Amino acid sequence: MSSPLRLRLTLWYVGAFSVVLILFSTGVYFFVARILVGRMNANLRVTLHTTRSVLARNANQSMVAEALEDPRFPGQIVALVNADGQVLARKPIRSAVAFRLPALPLRASPSPQFYELQESNSEADDSCRGVYQQLTPGAGGGSSTFVVVSASAETIGDQMDALETGLEAAIVLALLVSGSGGWLLARRSLSPLADMAAATERITANNLGERLPVGASDELGRLASKFNELLSRLSASFSQQRQFMADASHELRTPLSVVRTAAQVALHKPQRSDSEYREALAVIEQQAGRLSRIVEDMFALTRADMNQLPLNMGDLYLDEIVADTTRAAGILAQRKSIRIRSQSTGEAPYRGDDRLLRQMISNLLDNAVKFTREAGTIDVRLRQTGVIYEITVADTGCGIPDELQPRVFDRFFRVDTARSGPNGLGGAGLGLAIARAIAELHGGRLTLQHSGSAGSTFLISLPCRE
Numbered sequence: 001m002s003s004p005l006r007l008r009l010t011l012w013y014v015g016a017f018s019v020v021l022i023l024f025s026t027g028v029y030f031f032v033a034r035i036l037v038g039r040m041n042a043n044l045r046v047t048l049h050t051t052r053s054v055l056a057r058n059a060n061q062s063m064v065a066e067a068l069e070d071p072r073f074p075g076q077i078v079a080l081v082n083a084d085g086q087v088l089a090r091k092p093i094r095s096a097v098a099f100r101l102p103a104l105p106l107r108a109s110p111s112p113q114f115y116e117l118q119e120s121n122s123e124a125d126d127s128c129r130g131v132y133q134q135l136t137p138g139a140g141g142g143s144s145t146f147v148v149v150s151a152s153a154e155t156i157g158d159q160m161d162a163l164e165t166g167l168e169a170a171i172v173l174a175l176l177v178s179g180s181g182g183w184l185l186a187r188r189s190l191s192p193l194a195d196m197a198a199a200t201e202r203i204t205a206n207n208l209g210e211r212l213p214v215g216a217s218d219e220l221g222r223l224a225s226k227f228n229e230l231l232s233r234l235s236a237s238f239s240q241q242r243q244f245m246a247d248a249s250h251e252l253r254t255p256l257s258v259v260r261t262a263a264q265v266a267l268h269k270p271q272r273s274d275s276e277y278r279e280a281l282a283v284i285e286q287q288a289g290r291l292s293r294i295v296e297d298m299f300a301l302t303r304a305d306m307n308q309l310p311l312n313m314g315d316l317y318l319d320e321i322v323a324d325t326t327r328a329a330g331i332l333a334q335r336k337s338i339r340i341r342s343q344s345t346g347e348a349p350y351r352g353d354d355r356l357l358r359q360m361i362s363n364l365l366d367n368a369v370k371f372t373r374e375a376g377t378i379d380v381r382l383r384q385t386g387v388i389y390e391i392t393v394a395d396t397g398c399g400i401p402d403e404l405q406p407r408v409f410d411r412f413f414r415v416d417t418a419r420s421g422p423n424g425l426g427g428a429g430l431g432l433a434i435a436r437a438i439a440e441l442h443g444g445r446l447t448l449q450h451s452g453s454a455g456s457t458f459l460i461s462l463p464c465r466e
């Protein structure tokens with residue numbers, strides 16, 4: 001099957017071109033016909049005028065017929081005719097073409113009357129054009145004598161026929177040339193599309209790195225580069241998903257194998273003491289808890305990605321949430337002799353999801369406690385600047401190396417995997433990602449304000465709501 005678009009383009013092109021050509025040729029045809037008829041009428045008028053002036057000078061009626069002169073232009077016949085169409089005199093007396101009169105009676109009008117007669121059935125009678133005018137009374141011919149000048153219009157007809165044939169041939173030729181030119185042009189213009197289609201066919205989920213040929217910087221080139229940009233976004237999103245899957249299975253594998261080993265060790269001997277079973281079950285319970293936390297976090301993130309994390313919006317006070325979460329973190333902090341100071345500028349009414357907002361602040365506080373050395377300090381501050389609530393969590397912890405700071409919000413990212421692993425400080429690297437997703441769900445932002453050897457400061461900005 002040949003390309004239907006190419007065929008359609010060519011047909012449109014040829015169609016539009018033929019309309020233009022036909023309109024142009026019709027215009028030329030009528031223009032030329034007008035010129036030829038106009039020139040012939042002018043010649044007829046000249047002969048009529050000359051004849052009338054000659055006859056006007058011959059007042060004697062008997063002399064009128066003799067005074068008739070030969071016409072000025074070859075092929076013309078000049079005659080004197082009475083009102084009944086009877087020819088009183090004519091010059092030349094014989095001619096190859098027939099002398100034909102218009103429908104009788106002739107009109108007695110002061111201005112010349114032109115007439116046109118089509119080819120008659122008789123072989124000799126060609127189409128003709130003529131002009132007549134009444135002879136001035138007293139100019140010898142009496143009141144009912146007319147001067148008639150007539151000539152064959154066959155030459156004009158022949159010329160118009162030749163013009164018509166020429167124009168028709170030119171139209172057919174021009175359409176053939178434009179049709180084949182249009183076909184080639186359409187093929188050339190559409191060839192990038194064929195290349196793009198072939199390249200698109202080769203692209204699958206496994207080779208999203210492939211790109212379409214961009215070519216010239218025209219509309220098709222722009223389409224190709226927009227498509228390539230889409231591929232880049234898809235490719236980034238695919239590799240993010242793959243990375244997420246790989247990291248998730250890695251995170252789940254470790255606690256699972258700990259559970260399995262604990263169970264295997266407990267079952268290895270037929271009999272164990274109660275305390276040994278308890279110990280094994282405690283390990284299993286701890287790891288199962290970790291597993292369910294990871295799975296819940298992953299689920300929450302996936303739903304947030306799909307905009308499906310249900311938001312239970314309600315009226316609340318941010319200062320209360322900050323105070324509650326700080327108090328809860330204080331219990332953990334006490335074990336490391338960390339001092340938590342909280343500062344708030346008073347009541348902070350807000351509309352949001354109470355549970356999620358608590359989780360967001362707790363995630364930051366948990367990290368602050370986890371990564372702050374013994375006897376350190378954590379400052380939690382809530383203030384309102386204009387229409388924004390700002391919550392800062394600043395610690396005197398180990399800080400995050402500069403080059404890793406942009407990645408702390410990535411899923412499963414941990415600065416020090418060994419220290420944060422299942423038996424270390426516990427996190428799976430999802431806490432900050434979830435906290436940021438919660439801030440964004442409330443129309444706000446979570447950023448790492450600064451981090452260094454003196455500690456880290458995270459900033460939550462939430463737009464105040466009515």
Ligand code: ADP
Pocket residue numbers: 363367368371395397398399400408409413414415416420426427428429430431432433456
């Ligand atoms: P996790 O659950 O492992 O804590 P997060 O997403 O909350 O995961 O944090 C990612 C990583 O960022 C942490 O593993 C830690 O290395 C680093 N990090 C987060 N908060 C702090 C902090 N306050 N001080 C130092 N490092 C931090």
